[in-house]
Amino acid sequence: MSDTHASHEWKSPEQRRGEVPAASLNEFQNPARLEEPSDSARRDFLKIMGAGAAAVGFAGCARPVEKIVPEVNRPEQFTPGSKVWYASACQGCADACGIVVKTIDARPLKLEGRKASLVGRGGLCSRAQAATYDLYDPERLQRPLVAGEAVSLKAFDETLLVELRQARSVRWLRGAYPSEVKRRSVEAFLATFQDGRETVWDPIAPDAALKVQELLHGSRILPRIRLDRADRILDLGSDFLNLYWGRLDLARDLSHRRDLDAFPEPPRLTSVEGLLSHTGTNADDRIQVRQSQVADVGFAVASEVAGIVGDSDPRIRSALAPYSIGKVSAATGIAPEVLKALAVDLAKHRGKAVALGAPTVRAQLAAGILNILLGAEGTVLDGTVSPSYQFETGTEDIAALVADLDSGKVDILFVDGVNPAYGLPESAGFAKAAAKAKLVVSLALHKDETAELARMVLPTTHWLEDWNAAEPQKGVHQLAQPTISPLYKEVRSSTDSLLAWTRVLGKPTPWNAATAHDAVQGHWADVQSGAAVAGTFEAFWEDSLRHGGHVSHALRVAREGAPAPRPLSGADLVQAAGPLSPPPEGIELAPYWPAGIREGAQANNPHIMELPDPVTKQVWGNAVLVGPARAALLGVKTEDLVHVKAQGSEFDLVALVVPGQHKDVVGVALGYGRTAKLRLLDGNPELPVWTRLAYADDGKGSGTKTPAVGVDVLRISKTETVTPLAAEVSRTGRDGRLSATQLQQDIANQAKPGDGEWRQIAIQVNWEEYEKDRKVGTPEEESKLFTVWGDPVYKSPQQWGMAIDMNRCNGCSACVVGCSVENNVPMVGFEEVRRGREMHWLRIDRYFHGELEEPQVTHQIMVCQQCDNAPCETVCPVLATTHSDDGLNQMTYNRCIGTRYCANNCPYKVRRFNWTNNWKAQGMFDLYEKTDDGRTPNAPLAMAFNPEVTVRSRGVMEKCTFCVQRVQNARYESKELGLEKVPDGEIQTACQQSCPAEAIVFGDIKDPTTKVSRLIRSERGYKVLDWLQVKPNVTYLPRVRHTADRKAVSAAVAAKKQHEDGAHEAPGAEP
Amino acid sequence: MSTPETLRQRRPLVTGGKTVHDVSLDVCAPAERWGSRGYWLGFSTSQTALFIYLCAWLLVQTIGLKLVGINNRMDWGSFIVNFVFWVGIGHAGTLISAILFLFRQNWRTSINRAAEAMTVFAVSCAGVFPMLHTGRPWLAILFVFPYPNFRGPLWTNFRSPLEWDVFAVSTYATVSVLFWYMGMIPDLATLRDRAKHPIRKYLYGLFSMGWRGSMRHWVHYETAYMIFAALATPLVLSVHTIVSFDFAVSILPGWHTTIFPPYFVAGAIFSGFAMVVTLLVPARKLFHLEDYITIDHLEVMNKIILLTGSLVGFSYITEFFIAVYSGAPFEKFAFLNRAFGPFGWAYWIMMSCNLITPQFFWFKKIRRSIPLMFLLSIFVNIGMWFERYVIVVTLTRAFVMPQWGTYVMTFWDAVILLGSFGQFMTLFLLFCRVLPVCNMSEIKAFHPDTLRQIRESHDHE
Amino acid sequence: MSEQGILGYFDGPKAIILGAKRLRKTREFKKWDAFTPFAVHTLDEAMEIPKSHLPWIVLASGLSGLAFAIWFLAWTSAVNFPIWVGGKPMLSWPAWVPIFFELTVLFSAWANLLGMLGLCGLPFRAKKPLDLRFTDDKFALWIPSDEPGYDAATLEAALRGAGASDVRVVREGDA
C-alpha cells in the first residue's frame, strides 16, 4: 500500500518533499483497502443493526468479517489511530486565519483556530469548520475534462500546451487571497505571453472600502480595525461581524470589550440599517432606515460631529454641507434628537469611537469621514503599522476583464477557483463575453457554473492538500501546509499547474520552483531575509512549520502601540458624497450576504446548507424577508409565496416575516439559487435520490420533489451587490415552503412584550439597571425545595461544567458546525428540518425581546446542561443514559432502544433522535452504493467521520456529551503523567475551541480556582430553569445592553410610528 | 360464599322463560353452529384491516419512524395515544368481573365473560405500541426485562415509569388472562361434554382440565374466584395509575400533575364501558343472546358510563381551574394553550365527547334505546382517544420557546391506528366463535329459577 | 364387577340441598360428593364440606413475591451494578413501590390458579365422567364405595328417601 504509506508518511516536510504519489480513489472503493478508521462508519452500521438482527435471531451469528491491512512500510513513530496536529493557514477566504488541523491516520478531520495566530486568534468561522466536508465531497472533479471528455492529466497538459503556444492574449482570473506565492506564480506564467493580465476578484470583496480608502488616503489599503479600543461603534449597515475583512478579530475584540468583569463599561454598538442583520442583532441600539439611506444618516451624523469637534478639513465640511440633521431626518423619518444624541455621544468619545460602513461607496465614505472626524485614524484604525492586505481586488478589474473578453481579443481565459458565471450579476454579461474567448480553462474543485462554460476543466486540489503562504496583514506571515496528499491522482493544485506550464513554456518560474512546495520555500527564504531572522533557513522553516507562520517580535510589539494617522488625500469629496437625494418611494429590495453560505462556494456542503441563519434560522434556501408592518400591508405571513419584481426581472419566493425590519425594505439573501448539477443543489443525476438533502416535496403529499435551493438574486443585483433595488412585492395567494429550525409562526409569540421574560430563560438586562444592581433580571437563588433524595456525591476528583456568556456570544454559529463535525452529527435535509427533526447537538436559540417593531435579539447557545438531577436519566427504562462519576450525563448509544422518553422529559429539549439512518441520507454508510456504471460516488464521504466518536444508527437518541471523547483522552493523558486532576484549560470542547468570541468556557467546577468556577460564581450568573431542581451544570451570563438613554429612543419610536402612519394613509405607493 | 340476602333479585337476569338447559343450548350455540353471513362479513373485514396493520408496521420498522409524524419537538405521538387508549379500554372487563363481583352485582354474570375477553384483547392491542414505538424494537425486547445477562450483568432502571409499565402491563395482562381462563373452566367442561367431534372433545377437554362439577371442586373454585376478584380490584386501579405516571412523573407543564391517576382510572372505566356497549349491542343481536344480555344490563352499564363520564368531566375542569388558579406560570400557559392554542380543536372535541355526551344518559329513554346508546358509546370512544391526544400534544409547546414545534399525523399514523382495531375485532370475533360468550355456570347460578329454589330450600325449615 | 359407588339424581338445587340435609341427618358421610352444573350455594354447608385452604397458599406466595421484589431491586441497583441515575441514591425505594406491588399480585395470581387446580387435583387426578349432563343441568349426590359403611341397598333407600328422583349404582366399566 505504498501510496497510503505516502499519505501517512511525512511528519516533517522533508519527508514530504520527496515526491509522493497521490493516493488513488480505488483505495476507498475497495473496503479491504480501507485503513481501519475509515470504514468505521459502515462497521458501526452493520454492528448496530447486525447486533439487533442477531438478537431477534434472524441474522443468527452472522457478524461482519473485518480486515486489517497494515502498511508495507509503516513510517517511523507513526501509531495507527493517534492524532497528529498540523499548524497551517486557512484558505477558505482572504482572511487567512491561522488554523491547526487534527489528522488521524493521515485524514484531516477537524480544523481549529490557532491561538497564537494574530489573525483569527484561535477562533474559526463556520465555513472553515466545514472545510473537511468539501475535501471529502464525493462530487469533487477527479479527472480533467476536455470538451466534456474525461482525460488524464498528461493528455490535458498536452492539449493545453498546444493552445498556450499559439495564444498571445491570456487572462487569469483568480480569487482574492493574500499569497505572494500565487501572485508571483501567475505573474511569471502570464509573462510568457505578449498580452497576459491577471484579474483578482472576490464576490464579497470590500471594493467600495478600497475605493474610499484610496479616495481619502490615497492608497488601496484597508486599515486593521481594533475594536478592542473602541468605546463607541457606529455600524452604518455594514454587517461587519459577517462581511468585513478580519471579521473574526472584529468579533473577538467586540466580545472582549463586552466582558463585564474586565472592563468598567461595555462599548455601545449602534446599528443603522433597514434589515435586521446579524450584526444588528448584536447592536445595543438600532436605528431603522431604508437601506439606501444608510449613507445619508452617516453623513448627517458626521456633519453634526463636525460641528461639535470643530476643526475639520474644509473639504469635508463642504462635502457634508447638504446633510444637515434636519434635512436627513425629514427624508428618513428618524427623529432629529436621536441623531443628535448619537452624534454627541460619538463626539464625546472622540479617539475611542469608530464607524463601519456598508459595502457601498457612499456608506464607506460616510464611515471614512466619520472616522477622520472621530479621530479613529491612528487609534482604532491601523492603516500604517500592520494594515490588512487581505483584499487587493476591485470590481473595475472584473469589469475591464469582461470588456476585454467582449471585445473578442482574448485567446485564453483561465478561471482559477472562482465562479464568475454565478457570482457576477447578469448585467455584467460574463457568460456572453466568455463565449467570445477562444478557450476558457476552469481550474475548479467542482463542475460549477463556470466549469460548465469552460471547454477545458482542470480539477484542482482542495486547499487542505496544498502548500501556500499568506500575508493577511502587513508582516503577519501565515504558512499553509498540506495535511493529506491529494485524494485523486489526476488533480493538481493551480500553483503547481502554473509552475509546470511556465517551465514547459521555457520561462523562469519564481524562485525557480518546480512545485508549490518549492515556491513556498523560496518565498519563505524571502520572508526570512525580509524579517532579518538569524539562523539557517532549515531551522527557520522548521520553526515556521511548527508555528504555522512567522511574525517578527518587533511587529508584535509595534502592533500593540499606536499607529500613525494617515493624512487626508486631496481628492474631491463633494463629488463623491453627492447631494442628498429626495426620499425614495415604494419598496426597496435589499440583497445581503448571509452569514453561513456567503458567496455560495460551499453550496454542496451539507453542514453549511443546514446551518441556521443567525437571524432567521432558515436553512436550505433563502426567502423574502419582510418587516411586520410591511407584511400587514401586503397581507402576507410567513410561508406565503410572494411575487417580486425588480430590475426588470421577477421571481416568486417564500416570504418570511422578520421583526424589526424597516417597513419599506424587503431583504433577500444572496449566495443561493445556484444551478450547478450538484447533489445538494438541483441534484446530481448520478447520485441516488436520497442523497439529495435539498429536496422539498410540494406539501400536498403528491410525492413530487423540487429542489429547495432558493432563488439567485445575484442575477439581478448591481455590481455593488448589496445596493438596494427598487422593487415591487405582491402576494401570490399561494403557499410556499421554507425550512427553519425555529418555527417562524412563533416569532410573534416570542416578540410579545413580557413573554419570554417570565420564562427567565434567555435573560437580557439594560446597562443602566445592571450598573445599579448586578443581579438584576436573573432569577433568585435556587429555591430550597424539599427533596427526598440527598445530593449526589461523585467519586471523581473533578466535575465538568460550562459557563456561557451571552454578552460575548454574537450568534455566528461557528460552534454549531464545529460541534457537528467533531461529533459526526448528521445533516438531515430540507424536509426533515422542516418537520423539526434537525440533529444539531448544539443550537443557538434566538429570542426577541420588546416590541415587534423594535425588538432586541438575544442569542442563547443551548447545549445539554448535564444536570446533576438529570430528568432524562430517571425515565430511561434501560439505563441507556446515566451519570458518570465525573458528573457527566452520559449517553450510551448501543444501549439505547429509542423510547424517546428522555427527550420528552428534557426541559431544554437538547436531545436528538435518529428517525432514520440519517447518515445514509448522505451516502455515508454506502461505500458500496454503486451507480449504474459501477462507480461508488459516495466513497470518500465516510473518511470525514471522526473515529473517536461512535456513529449513531437509526432509532438511537443522541445529545451533546461535553465532547466526552476529549474529556476521556485528557483524563488518560494526565493519569499517565501521574496527575491527580486534568489541568484547567487542557480540555476544550469543540464549540468552545471554535468560538471566535470566547463565549464558552468549559472546565472543572469542583476546583474553585478554574476559570469556569470563577464565572459560575459571578453574581450575574444564572442557570436556566433552575427552579425545576434539575441542577443544571451550565451557567449563563445574561446579555447586558448598553443602550442610549431612553428618552431619545422612545422619541425615535414615536416619530417613526408617526412617519409610518403617514405612509399608511397613502398606500397608493403599494403595488 | 354468598349468603341468601344477596340472592334476592329486583329484575330477572334471564328473560324469555329460558330454563337452565336452554342456557347451555343458547350460549354454546355460536361455538357449535356455522357462522352467519353477518359474522363472516365482519370477520373478513377485520382480518383485512389486521393484514394492512401488519404491513404498515413492517414498513415503518424497516424504513424508520420518520414515516410517522413525530419529531424532535414532539417525541411521542399517535403510538403512545393508541397505547393509553387501548389500555384504558382494557379496564372494563376486569372491573366488571372483579369489582362488581365484590359488590355482589349479580347482573355482571351475563356480560363479564365478553368484557373480560375484550380486556385481554385490548391489552394485547395496547402491548404492541410501547414496544414498536421504540426506535429499535428488536433490542427493546431484549433490554427492558431484567434477567441475568452477559453485559455485566446490566439490569434495568427500576426508577423509570416505563419500566413500571413493563411490569404493570405485563402483570395486568397475565392476571386478566388467568382470571378469564379460570372463569371459563366449567363452561369449557360444558362445551366438552356437549361436543360430538372427537377433536373438539379433545381440545375442550384439554383446556377444561378435567372439570367434572364436583361440589368439593366448586368450593375451591369459588374461593379462588373470590381471591382473584380481590387481587384484580387493586390491580385494575393500579394499571392506569401507573400508565398515568408516564406523564405525571415527568416534569413537563401539563403532564406533571397529581390529578392524573384518579382521572386516568375514571377515564379508563369510562372508555371501557363504552367499548363494552359498542361491542355487546351488535354481538347480542348477532348471536341471539338478547335474553341473557338484556336491555336492563345495558341500562346499568349506561348508568356507569354516566357516572364515570361525569367524574372525568369534573377532573377536566378541576385540573384546568387549578392550573390557571395556581399561578404557576408554565402550568397556566400549558393549559390555556391546550384549550386555545394550535391544538384547541382537539381539546374541544375531547370536552364535548367526554363531558357532554354521557349527560344524555340522565334520560331513561336514551339509556334504554339501543341505537342511541350505540351512537353515544362510539362518541365516547372518540372523545377518549382525543383525551390522550390532547395530553400528548402538550409536548409541542414545552419550556423552551425556540424548540416549540408542531405535530401532524401522517398517513401511516392513521393506518396503524385503524389497523389496531382490525387486530382487536379479529380476536374478539374469533373468541365469539370458539369460546362461551357468556358465563354459563354463573348465569345458571343466578337463574331466577335457581335463586327461587335456593331461597325455598332455606325457608324450608 | 366391583361397585364404584352410588349416584342419586335430584332435580334442581332445592331438591339436592334438602336431600343432602336429610341424608346428613341420618348418618355422617366422609367422602361423599355432589355433581352440579354450577356452584349451588349453601349446598356445601348442607353437605358440611370443609372450607378451602387456598387463601393461605396465595398469601404465602404473595408475600414471597413481595420479598423477592424488594431483594431483587435492592441487589441489582445497589449491590450488583450500582449506577448513578438522575442524582437519586442507589436505594431509591419510593420509586420501586409500583414494582413491589405488581410482583406481589403476579405471584399471588399464579399461586391462586395453580393452587386451586392443585387442591382439586386437576388436571392429573381428574375422574372419569359419571354423567355428561352434570355440566349442563343435572344434579346428583355421589357416595363412593370406599365410604365407611358403604352399602348400596341401604344407601339407595336413603337417597330415595331423601328425594332422589333416580338412583344408579355405578360399576367399573360402565359410563
Place this chain on the structure above:
Amino acid sequence: MPLEKRSPSTLAGVLALAAVFVLAAYIVVVPDAWHRATNLFYYANQGYQPAQPLDYNHHLHAGIRKIPCLYCHAGIDRGAKGVVPSLSVCMNCHMAIPTKDRPKLEQLVSWYKTGTPVEWTKVHDLPDFVRFNHRQHLAAGVVCQTCHGPIQDMNVVQQWAPLTMGWCVNCHRDSTATGRHNAPTTCQTCHY
C-alpha cells in the same frame, strides 16, 4: 383409587413437564450451551480462529524464539488501537533468513518486494461502540495474556476471551475491589 382414569388433560400436563425436562437437559448436558447462547445473543465470538492469508505462527516467534510482543507490535503502548506489524518489520529478520524451498517465506518476501499489503482477518473484533485503549491497559500493567490468552502457545491466533461486556466489567470490578487500579465502571469508560 379404582376410578382414577387419565383424562385428555393429563396428556397435556405430561407434555408440558416433558418439555421443561428437555430444556433443562439441553442446558445441563449439551457442552457450553451457555456460550452458544452468548454467541447468539451477546455477540461474543469466543474461539474464533479464522484462516489468515499468511500463516504466521505466534507459538514459534513469541513462544519458542521468545521475541517480545512489543518488538513486532511496536507502538501499541503509544496508541489506543492495536498495531499489526507491517511487512517491513517481518523483513527486519527475514532479510537474513534464507527463503530457499520455503514457499511461505518466499511468499512473504515477494509480497514485500511487490509492496502488497497483507489482508489479515481481524480476530479480536470489538464492536465500534466500544472504546478499548491498549495504551492505558499496558500503562496500568495489564499483560497481553490477560485478554489475548496464552498467545505464545497459539499456532494460529484465536479469540481466547469471550470479550463480552460482562467479562470486561468484572475485570474492572475486581481490580478496583482488590485496590490494584481504580478501573471505573461508568458507561463512558468504554462507550461514547
